[in-house]
Amino acid sequence: MTLQPEDFWSFGEWLLRPQAFLESALLQGVVLIALAILVGLLVGYLVSAVRYGPAEGFYAVARAVRDLIRDDLPGTSPRRIVALARLAYKEAIRRRVLVVVGLFLVGLLFAGWYLDPRSSDPGRLYISFVLTATNYLILLLALFISAFSLPADIKNRTIYTIVTKPVRATEIVLGRMLGFVAVGTLILIPMGIASYFFVTRGLQHDHEVADIQELADGRFEGKLSYDQFHEHTFTLDPPAAAGEPSLGLTDAVRGHRHVIRQLDGKYVIGEPTGALRARVPSYGTLVFTDRGGNLDFKGIDVGQEKARGGYSSAGIARLVGVAREARRLEYGYVEGGGGSLGSAIYSFADVTPSRYPDEEGIPMEMSLRAFRTVKGDIVSGLRGSITLRNPDNTQLESNPINFVVQEYDVSEERLPRQIEGTDGGQVRMLDLFEDLVTPDGRLDVVIRCLDGQQYLGATTSSVYLRPAESSFAWNLFKSYVSIWLQMVMVIAFGVMFSTFLSGPVAMVATFVCVLLGFTAERIYDIRYYMDKGESMGGGPIESMVRLLRQDSMTTDLDVDAIAAKVIQGIDAGLIYTLDVIATSLPNLPKMLSTAEYAASGFDIFGSLLARHAVATVGYVIVAFLIGYFFLKTREIAA
DSSP states (O other): OOOOOGGGGGGHHHHTTTGGGGGGGHHHHHHHHHHHHHHHHHHHHHHHHHHHHHHHHHHHHHHHIIIIIIIHHOOOOOHHHHHHHHHHHHHHHHHHTTTTHHHHHHHHHHHHHSSTTTTOOHHHHHHHHHHHHHHHHHHHHHHHHHHHHHHHHHHOOOOTHHHTOOOHHHHHHHHHHHHHHHHHHHHHHHHHHHHHHHHHHOOOOOOOOEEEEOTTTOOEEEEEOOOOOOOOOEEEOHHHHHSOOEEEEEEOBBTTBEEEEEEEEEEEOOOBBBBSSEEEEEOOOOEEOOTTTEESSSBBOOOOOOOOOOOOOOOOHEEEEEEHHOOOOOEEEOOSSOOOOOEEEEEEEOTTTSOOTTTHHHHHOOOEEEEEOOOOOTTTTTEEEEEEOOSSSEEEEEEOEEEEEEETTTTEEEEEEEEEEETTTTEEEEIIIIIISTTOOOOOEEEOOSSSEEEEEOGGGGEEEEEEOHHHHHHHHHHHHHHHHHHHHHHHHHHHTTSOHHHHHHHHHHHHHHHHHHHHHHHHHHHHHHHOOOOOOHHHHHHHHHHHHTTTTTSSSOOOOHHHHHHHHHHHHHHHHHHHHHSSSSSHHHHTTTHHHHHHHHHHHHHHHHHHHHHHHHHHHHHHHHHHHHHHHHHHHH
16 A cells, blocks of 8 residues: 555644645635535526526525525524434435345355455455445445435425425435435444454464474474465474463464464464454655665656655755655665665654563564566565664664565564664664664664665655554444545535436436546646646647547647647646546545555554544535525525
């Protein structure tokens, strides 16, 4: 899982952005709500002007604003909202929406046949499946029940049994939203419980000891039976005292291990551990050095990644300080070989004995990339080294700890509490916390590539310390909270569109909003490269011209200079319009999806969920206000 720069922001940084307040979520949310109100008023005026004339249309909209501020908001009754929510809830239940739970359970039954247990990481496969299936099912359900309910009531005229009573438009919109959210929650709970048991039971399996032999030092080495399309090897230590069991641990296969106990000639194989995890990572800041030892943010560009931006070298203290403040995430490569001084330097904070109490050392995990310029020994893998260094005294550093890069997987290392190293040219035993960690808890970890003409790739998220581990069940619950937030947002948009559109059109409009949010990242990339003049093939109009003329994307547009400027101007207008729309709409995969965290075995931190919840509340407020004005316009027209 590769994180983006904004993933490292705290909730306060995301909300306020002290360094760039104009880009803060708070300011953008206020602007978005203001623009939504203006657009709603403008559209409401246009509709009223067409029906009643310009002057009467203006007064109709003005009355709607007056009613909202003077009457509807202050006079909104929670009791009536709850009553309308119960009505919407019962209406949705009568439509037999609970059948979605049955469809999901049937899907889980058949998924057990088709999910490949021979996958290199079956835990990730199972978690991704249940979260993806739940996400799509619940969003489709939310889209259906929210878009069709109010138009159906208006068409059947059952809405008049409500509006003829002292019920306000604010209560109708909020009641519909809350009622449909209650239905979705009722469906989401059993789906989450079934998902948990499906994942945990699907990964359970047993082994038996197939072969064992005694080693010269008194330990035992053996192999477990071939079950669930894999097998393990293990080493069993002798018992610590008479009457106590011998303990051992298998090697890691397909993301899990087994604990083995032996007592009185009987072997007990424990359940698989490590397949379902919720790591609590502690990330550092990253700078690179090139083969000459010069410092930079970006590292070496091998042509696979587009490095955006960069900083000049002016000393590691300044670079690390800027990196810690800006939280940039650049992907760079480190050149290997004996003559290269290239390295990736990770600076970690808050490295204290109370946070890492394990006497054996600090757990560290890595997911590095490898780039080969020559074939070399592809069986053994690329070799790297880890050096621990005191940030304030670079003369204090440990001897290198060699490792082999595990591509497409997470390798686990442990930084020992006692390690041999150098102190001003003198070799001695160094204590991790007393010698290598500064008094304020900072530690530098230097990653190098040992193989010549080969490169190691790293981002800020590629190397992290692991001070703790959370519960998988709790992490899965937080993933379902994220799905619930997505459902709330889709319901809010569906109810909003249903206040002035027919059911099918409201459903399509909501779907288009979600779809544009899904494509937001692609629109951002197009705009970024257009700003730099690097957009291959141009915008939509230029691309269409190239298709009709069968021109290559890599050549200049073969048209008249004036025509080229017109085409590029129209393209720029379209792209920036799409960019504004995509920025205004919720980017559900980026904003609210946490499935990748759970599937990759990382804890979903609380600040991320808090950001998701605040963003959801903001969009619900926008949808509520727009829906209110459209419903008032519709009532005026009636």
